[in-house]
Amino acid sequence: MERPLSPFMIPVWYRFQITSALSILHRLAGIALALGSILLVWWLVSVAAGGELFRATHAFIASPVGMLLLFGWSIAFFYHLCNGLRHLAWDAGYGFEIHNAYRSGYAVLAATALLTVLTWLYVLLA
Amino acid sequence: MAKASSLSNSTALRDETVLRRVRQLGSARDGLGEWRLQRLTAVALIPLGLYFAASILWLAKSDQTTAAAWLSSPVTALLVILFLLAGLAHALVGLRSVLLDYVHTRARLIAAQLLIRAAAIILGGAGVLAVLKLFLGR
Numbered sequence: 623m624e625r626p627l628s629p630f631m632i633p634v635w636y637r638f639q640i641t642s643a644l645s646i647l648h649r650l651a652g653i654a655l656a657l658g659s660i661l662l663v664w665w666l667v668s669v670a671a672g673g674e675l676f677r678a679t680h681a682f683i684a685s686p687v688g689m690l691l692l693f694g695w696s697i698a699f700f701y702h703l704c705n706g707l708r709h710l711a712w713d714a715g716y717g718f719e720i721h722n723a724y725r726s727g728y729a730v731l732a733a734t735a736l737l738t739v740l741t742w743l744y745v746l747l748a
Numbered sequence: 749m750a751k752a753s754s755l756s757n758s759t760a761l762r763d764e765t766v767l768r769r770v771r772q773l774g775s776a777r778d779g780l781g782e783w784r785l786q787r788l789t790a791v792a793l794i795p796l797g798l799y800f801a802a803s804i805l806w807l808a809k810s811d812q813t814t815a816a817a818w819l820s821s822p823v824t825a826l827l828v829i830l831f832l833l834a835g836l837a838h839a840l841v842g843l844r845s846v847l848l849d850y851v852h853t854r855a856r857l858i859a860a861q862l863l864i865r866a867a868a869i870i871l872g873g874a875g876v877l878a879v880l881k882l883f884l885g886r
Contacts, residue, residue, distance in 0.1 A: 670878035
């Protein structure tokens with residue numbers, strides 16, 4: 623039998639747990655946000671450059687693909703923010719009890735959904 | 749040409765680690781500094797991220813003139829630069845920890861680390877230059 627290595631433990635060695643799923647999601651959201659920094663800098667450069675570059679960038683962001691990307695990044699941003707607060711609380715020594723870890727996990731999911739919905743309601747209605 | 753040692757190729761040790769092991773200087777880890785940087789930037793990114801997200805929402809339907817005027821004001825320019833740099837530093841630590849978990853070959857690990865560092869430096873430089881251009885040109 624192969625010795626288990628740290629990644630890819632979940633389907634084979636462990637049953638599904640919300641805590642480990644949220645942990646992986648935190649990383650995935652972080653990677654997504656790191657990729658988003660490319661668009662962020664691109665947008666800053668386009669504002670500085672102005673003219674055709676800004677129009678093209680703006681058109682891309684306002685296109686269906688651009689909006690879908692922004693929607694994904696908004697989920698990633700709010701999730702990584704809320705779960706990051708959870709991590710900071712752990713770093714400070716709070717919330718390690720299993721039932722608290724589960725409870726804060728569900729709270730993070732609820733807060734992410736709420737913040738994302740409110741944000742897009744504002745975008746679509748305002 | 750014979751390979752000097754299989755150790756450095758079979759594991760993903762960092763240069764500093766190998767050298768420090770040879771010199772018996774003890775731990776070559778700089779994990780604490782990285783850990784601190786990740787938490788420090790995380791705390792800074794809470795207000796900076798919320799500020800930037802709120803501003804983007806406010807700017808969502810604005811034209812280039814409005815966005816340029818917003819970016820060229822001193823407080824905005826400073827906060828956006830800080831947000832960008834804190835975000836990139838935070839991303840670099842995070843991406844590196846992902847690489848250390850998943851990339852088990854030394855050459856690939858070094859190449860990937862060089863790539864993300866170069867990307868972060870280029871993005872940071874370009875973003876700061878863009879904001880500075882607007883701020884200095886106001």
